[in-house]
Amino acid sequence: MPEVGTDRRNALIVGSVVGWIPLVLVLDRISSMAEQRWLGVGTAVLLVVLLLGESARIRAQVAVVVAFATLIEYVFSYELHVYVYRLHDVPWFVPPGHGLVYLGALAIGRSPTVQSQRRWLVPLTVAGGASYAAWGLLLSGRRDVLGAFWFGCLVLFLLRARQPLVFVGAFLVVTYLELLGTHLGAWTWQAKDPIAHLVSMGNPPSGAAGGYGFFDAAALALAPWIERALRRRRPVGHAVRRPVGPEDREQLVVELPVAGHHASPVGALEP
Numbered sequence: 001m002p003e004v005g006t007d008r009r010n011a012l013i014v015g016s017v018v019g020w021i022p023l024v025l026v027l028d029r030i031s032s033m034a035e036q037r038w039l040g041v042g043t044a045v046l047l048v049v050l051l052l053g054e055s056a057r058i059r060a061q062v063a064v065v066v067a068f069a070t071l072i073e074y075v076f077s078y079e080l081h082v083y084v085y086r087l088h089d090v091p092w093f094v095p096p097g098h099g100l101v102y103l104g105a106l107a108i109g110r111s112p113t114v115q116s117q118r119r120w121l122v123p124l125t126v127a128g129g130a131s132y133a134a135w136g137l138l139l140s141g142r143r144d145v146l147g148a149f150w151f152g153c154l155v156l157f158l159l160r161a162r163q164p165l166v167f168v169g170a171f172l173v174v175t176y177l178e179l180l181g182t183h184l185g186a187w188t189w190q191a192k193d194p195i196a197h198l199v200s201m202g203n204p205p206s207g208a209a210g211g212y213g214f215f216d217a218a219a220l221a222l223a224p225w226i227e228r229a230l231r232r233r234r235p236v237g238h239a240v241r242r243p244v245g246p247e248d249r250e251q252l253v254v255e256l257p258v259a260g261h262h263a264s265p266v267g268a269l270e271p
Contacts, residue, residue: 024093149210
């Protein structure tokens with residue numbers, strides 16, 4: 001099993017994610033709540049299958065993303081109604097779907113082919129995101145202040161991360177997901193924040209990928225603790241030493257919140 005991922009494996013992951021998203025969203029349009037749950041089961045099974053070829057560290061990161069995203073979904077959608085799903089619930093396919101989105105962005109960012117094009121992909125992503133944010137802020141029928149703010153977060157991640165290509169991947173996958181999901185009516189963003197009614201939002205917000213960057217940061221902050229805890233629980237006789245691979249030297253997510261609390265960085269941001 002590859003440590004960082006060959007082009008063939010990364011293409012398999014990205015193709016699975018990009019193909020599964022529209023399938024689920026189209027079926028969701030005609031699904032009852034009970035049928036929607038089966039879509040959640042299928043999404044979870046796909047995520048588990050794709051994770052079988054990944055290391056313990058990547059599995060831990062995906063687990064953190066799913067847990068953190070589930071909390072955010074229930075607070076901001078179910079309780080605060082910042083965005084509302086078609087059946088006014090949190091569909092079962094959403095939590096594992098966040099894991100798929102993260103894994104898809106990770107596969108794009110670590111791909112050797114994508115890495116060879118880093119010099120122009122990062123500025124192109126900034127330019128594309130800036131154009132989208134400017135449209136949302138100045139030309140869209142709904143003034144997208146939240147999208148512009150999140151685009152600023154995305155730029156920070158792209159410029160400060162040692163491995164910024166994962167955020168190139170996040171921009172592609174998240175923008176694709178949000179445009180398709182809102183177009184099909186799977187969820188709808190409110191015109192303004194429901195608390196103070198001060199921040200206007202697009203449907204979807206243009207810089208949504210910048211918001212997803214904080215899921216990545218949570219994964220990097222907590223996944224090493226999970227990995228160490230699991231190692232400590234293994235019987236001594238079953239401990240297996242392995243050579244240090246590329247994954248141990250590279251982090252494909254950022255650690256901005258961790259560095260801000262003076263924790264030891266693992267390598268996502270320059271000190």
